[in-house]
Amino acid sequence: MERQIDPRRKARSTMAEPSWVQHAVWWHVYPLGFTGAEKEALPASAPGEHRLRKLIPWLDYVLELGASGIALGPVFASETHGYDTTDYFRIDPRLGDDTDFDDLIREAHDRGIRVLLDGVFNHAGRSFQPFRDALVQGPSAPTSPWFRISWPDQGAGTGPDIAEPDYEDFEGHHHLVAFNHDEPQVADFVTGVMKHWLGRGADGWRLDAAYAVPSAFWSTVLAEVRTDYPEAYFVGEYIHGDYAAEVRNGTLDSGTQYELWKAAWSSLNDANYYELAAALERHNTFLDTFAPLTFVGNHDVTRISSQLKDPELLPHALVVLFTVGGTPSVYYGDEQAFRGVKEDRTGGDDDVRPVFPGSPSDLSPAGQHIYRLHEQLIGVRRRHAWLHMARTRVLSLSNEHLVYEAAEAGDGASIVVALNQAAQSAELEVPPSASILLAGNGSLTRNNRLAVPARGWAILSAGD
Structure with missing residues (x-):
């Protein structure tokens, strides 16, 4: 008998993301750091904390910023930093419990705020x-096929006195045990985890280290998940490679745009807008397949305010983020010009995953001007929702000057962005x-010229 295709699955084969994503702007939070949780898992006898609720007083702040969703870092039980998950069906006791999660979801949804979860499905904690x-139990254990374990010769036995077998891990981190994604039980397990938390109100998943997982695994899992949750959003973490092919073959909705992130800051540090122009051209090719998740900061990289040699050029990076195609994400604290350097050492992520105060009123006023700039730029984007799939075209280019047009598909609306990083x-x-200045500090002169001050920028309406 021929297998019937679920109509919702067939619709997804066109790579159409959920319609609500067109208007999404994420505020990305690393909950363990944000709430000041312990660095390691609590002892089994220790009472759990309820820190996840500390996010609730920030939901109105998210709305005032102009964002429409919270992208949460890991919230499930883990050994240390959250990416070494130990129980995918349990909220980390350092953060709370199911009730805390349910209350956060309810409060967010009551405000129209979506919630994205971080799923670590390439590997787990030991x-x-x-x-x-x-x-x-050894090779006969029902879960033995879940992992790529090099078992000793038959008859060597098992138990606490037998040497531990070798196993595949994640990029040399032996405390992170890689899953065997060829094993159907693993696909069933991940499918169950996704459906469980979507059923509790989550709106989608960020798929950690998606680049290390076979595309066929994602397509198998997501086909099953979407039968029950067709409006869920799935974005994979891709750092390098053929982004479009990975997203397409895995049937994901999106992937992280690290190429644009790198170009956004290094073109400013090196006075080389040619690098950014090349990245924008490649960005256009991604948009033929998907709307990338764009960002200038996240939990794994040095903060943009520390990355830039000249802090006066921070607005330029933000202007790019909010005027090109994609789904923008703002890493918590970046909207306040927080600084922090990622270092390659134990604890080297701590500086970019800081504790936040109890409420927005406790923030230092020093970052208010950057917060207001985020508000302004997000406001421009929300008034031009077509920017989600906009293509860019470079109009003028030099080392220190860049003018580009971001245009709606067809003969629709467009805006023009002018950046001057020169002194x-x-x-x-x-x-x-x-002819109309939407934001920035440029001024129109005669003969289609725009005067842009030193280290200035402008966004102009060009056919709304």
Whole structure:
């Protein structure tokens, strides 16, 4: 008998993301750091905390910023930093419990705020019970096929006195046990985890280290999940490679745009807008397949305010983030010009995963001007929702000057962006239709020229 295709699955084959994503702007939070949780898992006898509720007083702040969703870092039981998950069906006791999670979801949804979860499905922590069972019971353990374990010769035995077998891990981190994604039980397990938390109100998943997982695994899992949750959103973490092919073959909705992130800050540090122009051209090719998740900061990289050699150029990176195609994400604290450097050492992420105060009123006023700039730029984007899938076209380019158009598909609306990172003012040519200043500090002169002050920028309407 021929297998019937679920109509919702067939619709997804066109790579159409959920319609609500067109208007999404994420505020990305690393909950363990944000709430000041302990660095390691609590003892089994210790009472759990209820820190996840500390996010609730920040929900109105998210709305005032102009964002429409919270992208949470790991919230499930883990050994240390959250990416070494030990129980995928349990909220980390350092953060709370199911009730705390449910209350956060309810409060967010009451405000129209979506919630994205972080799923670590490439690997698990060593204390993950199915892995412990495999080590104790040996090759005959029901969960032994979940992992790529090099068992000793038959008859060597199992138990606490037998040397631990070798196993595949994640990028040399032996405390992170890699799953065997060829094993159907693993696909069933991940499917169950996703459905469980979507059923509790989550709106989608960020798929950690998606680049290390076979695309066929994602397509198998997501086909099953979408039968029950067709409006869920799935974005994979991709750092390098053929982003479009990975997203397409895995049937994901999106992938992280690290190429644009790198170009956004290094083109400013090196006075080389040619790098950014090349990245924008490649960004256009991604948009033929998917709307990338764009960002200038996240939990794994040095903060943009520390990354830039000249802090006066921070607005330029933000202007790019909010005027090109994609789904923008703002890492918590970046909207306040927080600083922090990621270091390659134990605890080297702590500086970029800080504790936040109890409420927005406790923030230092020093970052208010950058917060207001985020508000302004997000406001421009929300008034031009077509920017989600906009293509860019470079109109004028030099090492220190860049003018580009971001346009709606077809003959629709467009805006023009002018950036001047030079220490001197510049007059840049813009199209005749670019006649209304939407944001920035440029001024139109005669003959289609735009005067942009030193280290200045402008966004112009060009056909709304």
